[in-house]
Each structure stands twice: as C-alpha cells, then as structure tokens.
Amino acid sequence: MTDTRGSGDLRRRGFLRGAALGVGAVGAVAGGATALAGSTASAATPSAAPAGRGAGFHGSHQAGIVENVQLSTAFLSFDVTAADRRELTELLHTVTDRARFLTAGGTPAPLGITDSPSDSGTLGPRLPGDGLTVTAGVGASLFDRRFGLTDRRPLRLSRMPAFADDDLDEAWCHGDLSLQLSAPHPDTVLHALRDIARNTRGGMQARWRMDGFSSPPRPSGTPRNHLGFKDGTANPDVTDPAVADEVVWVGAGAEPAWTAGGSYQVVRLIRMLVEFWDRVSLTEQERMFGRSRDTGAPLDGSREFDVPKFAEDPTGDIIPLDSHIRLANPRTAKTDDSRLLRRAYNYDRGMDGNGNLDMGLIFVCYQQDLERQFAAVQRRLAGEPLVDYVSPFGGGYFYALPGVRDRADWLGRTLLA
Incomplete structure (x- = not known):
C-alpha cells in the first residue's frame, strides 16, 4: 500500500472508536469511505474465481465488474496531469493498449541492447494473461474546464459526500481516474501496476492506492471479511443479463449518449477495529449483522442463502430492527430498486502508529443510479450498531x-469523440 500525504482529525463516534484510533493513528488511516455499505444489502460477491482464465478484454462492458471476484486486487485513484484534451486522449489510448496486452499476455517487445528493458521481468520472459482484469473509471473532477468535458459529465456523478459515521480524509478521497487491477496472483497485479505506471508517466499521477485480497471460502460459500462474517451473500444474480441490465449497466437514453454500457462505481475504504470487535460476544456480533457467523444464514434461517423473513418478525425479536442486513436491505417493494452489485476485498496494512492492527475492507459497488441505490442504502445504515467497530476513511x-x-476501440473513445 502507498502512504498518502497529510492527515485529518477524526470525529469521535463513541468511546470505542476514539480509543481505537487515537490521535496518533490519524495519519495511518487517513482516507475516505463509508461504513459497511450494504454488507448484505444486495451487495456482495460470490466465491473467489479460480486462477487462470480471464474474462476477455473486448466487449460492450469492461471486465472486472460482473465477473467473480479475484483473489488479488489493487485499487488506484489518479490525478490527470495531461495538459489538454489531446494529451488526455493519448493517455487513455496508452492505458487501453497496455491493458489489452497485459490481459492477453505475450512476449514484451525488445527495445535494443542499449535501451532499458521494456518489461520489469517479474513474471518472466513471457507474460501470462493469468486472468488479469483492468477496470477504468472517471471521477467528477475530470469534467472541469481542463479538457472541455463540462457538458459531458454523467448526470449523477459528483464528489463522494461525507455520509453519517464517515471520517473522510481528503488525501484518500476522490480522483480524476480510477483503475482496478485484479488477478488470481498478487505478482500479476503488481506487474500490471508497474507496467501501466511506467507507460503513463507524465499523463497521470497516483493520488491514493489500496491493495486487497479475497479470502477463500471457509468452509464454503461466500468469502469472509476481517470481522469473521461472510461478505456478499445477498448480491443480485448478475449472471442473468436481464438482472445486470436492471441493476448495473447504464442504458441508452437516461444519460449522455457516451455513457451507455458503463456503470456508476463507488469505492469505500473502511478500517475495521478488529481488536475491539474480538472482545464482543458472538451473540452480540450476530445480532449486529443479523446473521449467523458460522453459516452466514439469517438468524431466522439455517442456510447462507435463505431469504430473511422480516415480515414475519415485525418487532425484530429474531433479527433486530437495527441489524445490518435489515437496514441495508429491508426487502420491501419500496426499497427493492436500491439493490446494487457489491464487490468486497480485505486489506491489511500492518500496524498503525499506536501499535493497533490496521486492517479493513475495500468496498466496491456498481449500479445505475448513485442516489437511488448506493446513497439510499447508506442513509438507512446511519447510526447502526456496527459503526462503533468500523471507520470509513476513503x-x-x-x-x-x-x-x-x-482492437480499433479504446477506453473513453465515446467520451472524447
């Protein structure tokens, strides 16, 4: 992980949070995000994908969105340093060319005896595709006056606001471009990161970066997060194209024409205060989530993918009314259109300045409408019991x-045409 510039004073949201983070820890966790936005709110990932085969680089949608979560990932935000629209176009051409080559694999071109090598060599003389996916996005700040794109901004794209229970640090927030690199192996991800950074130097500068991983299912089903609970049980079935079109992809007509086939992406960096969480009784943990830790089943069920019967428990005697799954996805006709596609990765950054464990979650989700889907879920989660054990920071x-x-197309062509 890359340490970023600066730090911010964290608001205290109760004794546990203040004690865990402390003044000295602020710089170590500086960043920006929200709580466990939709842990089971139509938001999680199925089991991690096996190593090897990729999703293919070409298509109407980018790879790395609806495909299974990979075991290793790096998420980066960039500030564009290109001088004008022509240089921005060249930058996106370069990102496309490198991503196309890296995801397919092959032998790097020799540059001559006196030149530096064209590749770092960390994957050997011939690069495996290794299932690598490269997923690129644009932030609201790209649509300022620098590149003449003001009138092309997606209608719902803005700077991410600070939601209730957030401790956002500007140094870990926002950016002109986002890039997620995912693969079965961390060396494949890091190789791709070095390659793209080398070839785009002068066009964009990393603003912040977080590396993550998906744990193998234990013993089966959905992978677990650092709190020990399965993370992503209630995702919509986006293997059904009709569901993906309804939940994830922006279609023609509702937005500027160039956006068709894309999706609104939310990234949240969430520190988990695991040392305090580990002192909480299992019964209380399960009531905060609304699920069994061992099986992932709702507290009124016996299997992970059982649908909770909220209507049969109107007073929350079995699944508390303020439990995470009940707030995030109440499963009513009124809230059904707030479903989203969740992608979650664990991160581990060692220790903070106070000697506390510094680990947490990279929450990524995709949807058609930020306000109707993600923001609606976040507002319902405000003040949930879990906020004493998580600290969204970036x-x-x-x-x-x-x-x-x-092969004639490139990332951003419709935007810059």
Whole structure:
C-alpha cells in the first residue's frame, strides 16, 4: 500500500472508536469511505474465481465488474496531469493498449541492447494473461474546464459526500481516474501496476492506492471479511443479463449518449477495529449483522442463502430492527430498486502508529443510479450498531467507462469523440 500525504482529525463516534484510533493513528488511516455499505444489502460477491482464465478484454462492458471476484486486487485513484484534451486522449489510448496486452499476455517487445528493458521481468520472459482484469473509471473532477468535458459529465456523478459515521480524509478521497487491477496472483497485479505506471508517466499521477485480497471460502460459500462474517451473500444474480441490465449497466437514453454500457462505481475504504470487535460476544456480533457467523444464514434461517423473513418478525425479536442486513436491505417493494452489485476485498496494512492492527475492507459497488441505490442504502445504515467497530476513511465516486469493443476501440473513445 502507498502512504498518502497529510492527515485529518477524526470525529469521535463513541468511546470505542476514539480509543481505537487515537490521535496518533490519524495519519495511518487517513482516507475516505463509508461504513459497511450494504454488507448484505444486495451487495456482495460470490466465491473467489479460480486462477487462470480471464474474462476477455473486448466487449460492450469492461471486465472486472460482473465477473467473480479475484483473489488479488489493487485499487488506484489518479490525478490527470495531461495538459489538454489531446494529451488526455493519448493517455487513455496508452492505458487501453497496455491493458489489452497485459490481459492477453505475450512476449514484451525488445527495445535494443542499449535501451532499458521494456518489461520489469517479474513474471518472466513471457507474460501470462493469468486472468488479469483492468477496470477504468472517471471521477467528477475530470469534467472541469481542463479538457472541455463540462457538458459531458454523467448526470449523477459528483464528489463522494461525507455520509453519517464517515471520517473522510481528503488525501484518500476522490480522483480524476480510477483503475482496478485484479488477478488470481498478487505478482500479476503488481506487474500490471508497474507496467501501466511506467507507460503513463507524465499523463497521470497516483493520488491514493489500496491493495486487497479475497479470502477463500471457509468452509464454503461466500468469502469472509476481517470481522469473521461472510461478505456478499445477498448480491443480485448478475449472471442473468436481464438482472445486470436492471441493476448495473447504464442504458441508452437516461444519460449522455457516451455513457451507455458503463456503470456508476463507488469505492469505500473502511478500517475495521478488529481488536475491539474480538472482545464482543458472538451473540452480540450476530445480532449486529443479523446473521449467523458460522453459516452466514439469517438468524431466522439455517442456510447462507435463505431469504430473511422480516415480515414475519415485525418487532425484530429474531433479527433486530437495527441489524445490518435489515437496514441495508429491508426487502420491501419500496426499497427493492436500491439493490446494487457489491464487490468486497480485505486489506491489511500492518500496524498503525499506536501499535493497533490496521486492517479493513475495500468496498466496491456498481449500479445505475448513485442516489437511488448506493446513497439510499447508506442513509438507512446511519447510526447502526456496527459503526462503533468500523471507520470509513476513503474512496470516491467514479463512472466505469463503457467497454472496448474491438482492437480499433479504446477506453473513453465515446467520451472524447
């Protein structure tokens, strides 16, 4: 992980949070995000994908969105340093070319005896595709006056606001471009990161970066987060194209024409105060989530994918009314259109300045409408019991670009045409 510039004073949200973070820890966790936005609110990922085969680079949508979560990931936000629209176009051409090559694999081109090598060599002389996906997005700040794109901003794209229970640090928030690199192996991710950074130097500068991983299912089903609970049980089934079109993809007509085939992307960096969480009784933990820790089942069920019967428990005697799953996804006709696609990764950054464990969650979600889907879920989660054990500190809103359709196409072509 890359340490970022600056730090911010954290608001105290109760004794546990203040004690865990402390003044000295502020710089170590500086960033921006929200609480466990939709842990089971139509938001999680199925089991991690096996190593090897990729989703393919070309298509109407970018890879790395609806496909299974990979075991290793790096999420980066960039400030664009390109001088004008022509240089921005060249930058996106370069990102596309490198992503196309890296995801397919092959032998790097030799540059001559006196030149530096064209590749770092960390994956050997011939690069495996290794299932790598590269997913690119644009932030609201890209649509300022620098590149003449003011009138092309997606209608719902803005700077990510601070929600209730957030401790956002500007140094870990926002950005002109987002880039997520995912693969079965961390060396594949880091190799791609170095390659793209080398080839885009002068066009964009990393603003913040967080590396993450998806744990293997234990013993089965959905992977677990650092709090020990399965993270992503209630995701919509986006393997059904009709569901993906309803929940994830922006279609033609509702937005500027260039956006068709893209999706609104939310990234949240959430520190988990695991040392305090580990002192909480299992019964209380399960009531905060509304699920069994061992099986992932709702407290009124016996299997992970059982649907909770909230209507049969109107006073919350079995699943508390303020439990995470009940607030995030009340499962009513009124809230059904707030479903979103959740992608979650664990992170571990060692220790903070106070000697506390510094670990947490990279929450990523995709949807058609930021306000109707993600923001609605966040407002329902305000003040939930889990806020004493999580500290959202970074992230941002981005728009995942439409896919690259063929070898003549490139990321951002419709935006910059």
